[in-house]
Amino acid sequence: MKRSIVRPLLIPLTAVTAGSFLLSYHLFKFAFERVDHVPPTSKEKQKYADAYYDYVDWMKNVPSKTWILNANSPENKVVASFIPADKPSKKTVIIAHGYKGNRETMANYVKMFHEMGFNALVPDDRGHGESSGEYINFGWLDRLDYLRWIKRVIGYVGEDSRILLFGVSMGGATVEMISGENIPSQVKALIADCGYSSIREELTYLLKQQFHLPEYPVEPLVSRINHHVLGFSLDKVSSTHQLAKNKLPILFIHGGRDTYVPVGMAYENYQATKAPKQLWIVKNATHAESFWYNPEAYKDRVMTFLRTYFR
Template identity: 70%
Template sequence: MEKSLLKLSVPLAAVAGGALYVSNKLFNVAFKRVNYVPETSAEKQKYADQYYAYVDWFHKVTHETWYLNEHDPAKRLVATYIPSANPVGKTVIISHGYKGNRETMANYAKMFYEMGFNVLLPDDRAHGDSAGDYINFGWLDRLDYLNWINRTISNNGEQEKILLFGVSMGGATIEMLSGENLPTQVKALIADCGYSSIKEELTYLLKEQYHLPEYPVEPLVSTINKQRLGYYLGDVSSKEQLKKNRRPILFIHGGKDTYVPVHMAYENYRATKAPKQLWIVKNATHAESFWYNPEAYQKRVSSFLKTYF
């Protein structure tokens, strides 16, 4: 009997060790900071010329550099602020996507700038010029955005009207932020292709990209995240935060999104009781809705703002 148990314990230990190794590897791939912007997906390569034209505008337009925790290198956060050429008392704060940075949101910045907004573009923790070793997928970032909101009010005055906007991880960040006690200056939110929860997104990608089961990988990754960042993945959710949201919100999602599946947009939409709109861009892939038809995108955003901002 003892020999049988010993024989059984050896392969079990090997399986457990293998699962832990894979989970730790996945955590580092998904959560550890990288100091470059990964190449965009193949279906969006055709927009490269337009993208770099926006980036060129971003670097040439009059702008300022803002900081949070400026004198603490371990916690310093950096943002670009673009003042409107004709200020009318409104600012949009733009949240970038996974492994992106403020520059990668140049197209949205220019769109809102031409609509008369001041534009604030932060680099999230562990992205761009901001400090941090691990990507937190919006959960801790949402607290930083509260500070960016207050920094905007301090700079622009109590009468400033603020719009929150984000794409992909940035969309989820705005959704997670929606459940916080936001200042009255925040008037509306726009979330483009945000996921319904970190756990659901990770579980989906485990299956679709890595062909791995949820168990035991997700619980192990979640435990590593708890040790590194202080929370289990299952403890945070865009949907749960949206239940507390009271601001008008526009959800945008590509109908052919296979990275953040479109059903998550419907889940997020159903979660909030606030005034809301949902726009599914039928033929767009992940984070492609703007590029697919910039004029239609701006028209839809403008219509939403005309109603609710």
């Protein structure tokens, strides 16, 4: 174990058993520590593997530029790919990837928007891909990087840019968390696919479903460890709190058979915002499967939303 993390936290723990703390510490490492590979997809999505790699090959070969934030600060470096539209365009989509993914895992969405005439900016979030960071922050710190990416797009494409924010899973929650910030007027709309309502609620759900563990004392201890390591408690990481401040049109997408981020969270997020909104539940789709379940229906639904709100 990393002594710099554990020792300062062990000293004040008088009312909690060492066993509970060590369990929480290992869960924190399991959930929050970066991995430098993309974990295997679920069994129900293995059937899409060939199509997925076709999209990845396309993305590797399409003309692109590499953009970097904090290039002179190795511990804070964040990397993205900018893929211009085939014809000069003022439309740009900024795409946020999922938990333990990277920008390459969003290739299918990049191609979808490319075919719609969008430029695409696709970052690796902190703790993922080529970006720095030892730990995953579940979108809370990433949202501030995306505000800088938005400004970078405006500086490159022009003040008359029209920007769409799009994300899936953790990326969907990241878009929802950005929604409560002071966003430049060039951002016109948001699309969040299967984002969680809060990381505390998601962690508590997974503790029960995957590990058969109670919320207390594990979640408060994980939150305490996260505050020590990343500087914020898990209570702050809330899509619903941020969506309550949102003023932009937003499309929520969620699989009806999602057992990783339960579909009830989509309804929570939908109810949280008073802005113009749409909700599409893809009845038979599991987590992050809505595109793969029916790519044409997915594209049509996105285009219908954009025709209404992205003018």
